[in-house]
Amino acid sequence: MAASLSSAVRLYHDNDYGQLARVLPGLLEYGDTVSPGLRSRILQLTGSVMVQTRQLRTARTVLERALVAAESTDEVLDAASVVVTLCWLLLVERRFQQVDELAMRWADRIEPRMSRASERELSTWGWLLLRGSAAAIRDNRPDDAGDMMRFAQAAAVAVEREPAVYQDYWTSFGPATVAMKRVENAVIDDRPDLALRLARDVPAGLRPTSDNRNRHLLDVAQAHMDLHRADPALDILLQLSREAGPWLIEQRLAKDLLARMIGKRRTLSHDMRALADLIQLEY
Template sequence: MAAHLGNRLRDVRKRRGLTQLGLARESGVSVSLIRKLEQGERRDARLETVRRLAATLRVPTSSLVVEPADEGAGAAVLDAWAPVRQALADPAGVAAEPDEPPTAQGVAAALDAAMPLFSGDRFEELRAVLPALLRDTDVLARLDPQGHPLRVRLLQLTGWLLTQTRQFDAAESALGAALDGSADRLQGASTVSTMCWLLLRQGRLGEARELAIRWADETEPCLSRATPDELSAWGWLLLRLSAAAVRDNRSDEAEDALRLAHAAAVAMGREFAPDGDFLRAFGPVTVTLKRTENAMVMDRPDVVLRLAARIPKGGMRPTSNNRNRHLLDVANAYTATRQYGPAVETLTAIRAAAPQWLPNQRYARDILGRIVARRRTLTDTMRSLTDTVGLPV
């Protein structure tokens, strides 16, 4: 964010007639942090914090933020995933080609076998199998037209995975290639949904919002005749639009998008994953999960807990990253209401369900950091969780 955040914050605060102390009181952000930002002693802040300041100042978050809010993966993650990134950049260079060329049937079977690794957030196993799979799909796509959709599908999944692990440049490259190779608008919409999520994780709210609006407009179906594929594609674009809008202090627009997504979910009738694709699973529960997420963004932990209590446990698959992301909101809501025991229990449950996913979540680190800061002593479980998410204590 460089000096832009501090300068814009000071300028808008003065135009609103607020002192630093007044802004702190109204936003809930410490006056010390506000002072450091304006004086350039701190050059960045969490997107959540910037949103609270922007909401108090009645401006879009994007007017304060101009650069990514997430700095991306650390050196250890980059080193571990280097073979995968190399396979994306140069598929033929990762290993010697097999004696026999890959076949569409064989590659399709290998991709099907890898799907539980993606949906289960089994990162270590994915690091091992992806380089060869990327190579084989690249070779097949050049030899056989049947290989092209397999290559696009793998690029979509790889872009999603790299976004999960905050390798943003590589994710953008993979998703761009998948979009360029999409056979139709619906296949492209699936990729664009992940692109919007990538932009959100980088704090590029305006770009995410504009991309979601454009594609939602172009893919809007007739609800009475829409197929599950069409409902899922349109519904997810609306959810991405809502997520970008609520973070940019456009609450009315966020609610309108959620309302339309709910209409698509009602038309779908149930949770459904077109072609068994976990990334496109959509329905009433998915919309409620995202409504809960929006409530947490708007600092309404009471609404988060109320909505969470109504979500059927059977409606969320144990390996769904949407479910685990929702449970982070629940843990955050418990923390905000000083219910630290349930917050720790929720984080522990996430770790049990997704042990390789949780360490990659800065959100989890921030939640646990607030718990630790407010506790005089830590339990063994809390200490174990700090090790899991890499929180220094």
Template sequence: MPQPIGSSGPIGERLREIRKRRGLTQHQLASASGVSLSLVRKLEQGERDDTRVETARALAVALRVPTSRLLGGVRDMQGASPSVVDLWTPVRAALAAPPPGPADDAPTVAGVRAAVAAAMPLAAGDRLDELAEVLPVLLRDAAAVAAAPAGRAVNAGLMRLVGWMLTQTRQFDAAEDALGRALDGAPDDLDAAAAISTRCWLLLRRGRIAEAGRLAEEWAERIEPRMSRATPAELGAWGWLLLRAAAAADRDARPDDAERLLLLAGSAAAALGPRQVPGGFLRAFDARTVQLKDAEHAMVSDRPDRVLRLSAEISWEGMRPTSNNLNRNRLDQASARVRLRQYAEAVDTLETIWQAAPQWLPHQRYARDILGQVIARRRTLTPRMRVLADAVGVPL
């Protein structure tokens, strides 16, 4: 018996049921969605029981249903590679360890706060391997001071960073743990909103699109400031939640909702003006942040020309490019180049990212997919393409 639309389980039964309700053949669905006929057949016949969110979105748009309706229940996307799991084992162990007992050389709140601040450049600079080495000690010391009110806030801030890094490296269960603790220890709604924003990103990475959208919109409504007297911190937190909600709407094949939310985020950026949002690179927000997400929206909506045009209009004056902004946008640019059959330019862009962030790029499944598409269209690979394929983990 077919599973109800929106239930958990393999995508194929829901895909076949919705396609038939729409009166489409497999060939017509493949043509309307841009998804290969062979993949449509494999999904419906159960030879493939899962697919990427982007592929599901293309099918959902053609079928005129939300992506989450087609995907069904909770999906856990591909996690970390074995080498990443090994490297970060001490971090996960420190996260799971009980608070240390009293000691003669017990850490102080001020000392832990300074140590966390000193580690931030490692995160901002995408030096993930080095960060994995220092986090276990930081987690131990932050847990030791967490009983004091000031220490609780320091520990929550560290948990936000750890949750971010674990999400970045696709260690999803541990990231959920860290972000839950960050939320529990948040001293106010703005710190809580920062944890929620990262959790929405985590949910999107896990394929839990509808849940991410609901959470982001709920918190955006909860902290929406009065624009006439809103602080930079309030505008930044609200703006980021709106962007997370827009990303969820995009991936759920609701482009009108995505554009509405992007416009609201733009109003937050306009109200902010030249003022800086406090809190470091994880909370950085301004008009360029919205421009970057607008370009991402264009890529999800399959408008590669617009991706490249919007990306070219972004000014980096006064803002340090990082993988949290420029390099993520460069992936969209590379993907747009592939859509436009500009394969050499796509490889150039990926190579630029690799040179700028060699420890970050291997964690991006998006990069593997982009390069995989280029390789599939080439009879032979150039030496630099082979090097890049090894760097990002494209399967042999």
């Protein structure tokens, strides 16, 4: 079952939602027959898929069950990992104060000793800080967002690299991930010029997961649009349509960006029409 779960996680990060939809029911069917820790991970993956596909009410129920299962074990990092995903759901729902309280409570609970912490301890703690930073910048608290980002950066420096394996906590964490989240915060803070400068500093050759990398590219596209540069923004959307079409379809930001482009054009190019059809945007 653990091997099947790891395969399903890879499908998730490869944006293969069709195959994942065929695999998940089988995993869930046996969820009550496995250990609480494994059950928690199955439920966390299921909740992640539901957040990604905007089935938010069901996602909350599933993630709350995952947290209960994780907390019934001695694996506090499993529970903290579920909290990272639950914070993502709350961000999507724009419940920023709840994210801040939840992320900081768990970050305090698992705060590692930097000199001897494991990669997983640093990664889970760092992701909680990134969630708190994301909530703070959206809640118009840039100083708090910056403070949490600096702590996350310290954790990333200690990790040194993006892990090649991320099945245990669903995502990677390291310098590239934190650098990308700095770009996202700059975009949210309405500083597109800073966002593009920071994007140039994202470390090359590291391995953020595809969903984080894809979100980063959307942030760069938004920065270009905010600076009235539609052509490079369109190039990014076209790149994502080729490389991560199933993921792109679920992104409201992609629809918003393309709608802004279309609103400025009298006629649409073939590429723009194809992109609009892919992400199901009426024009």
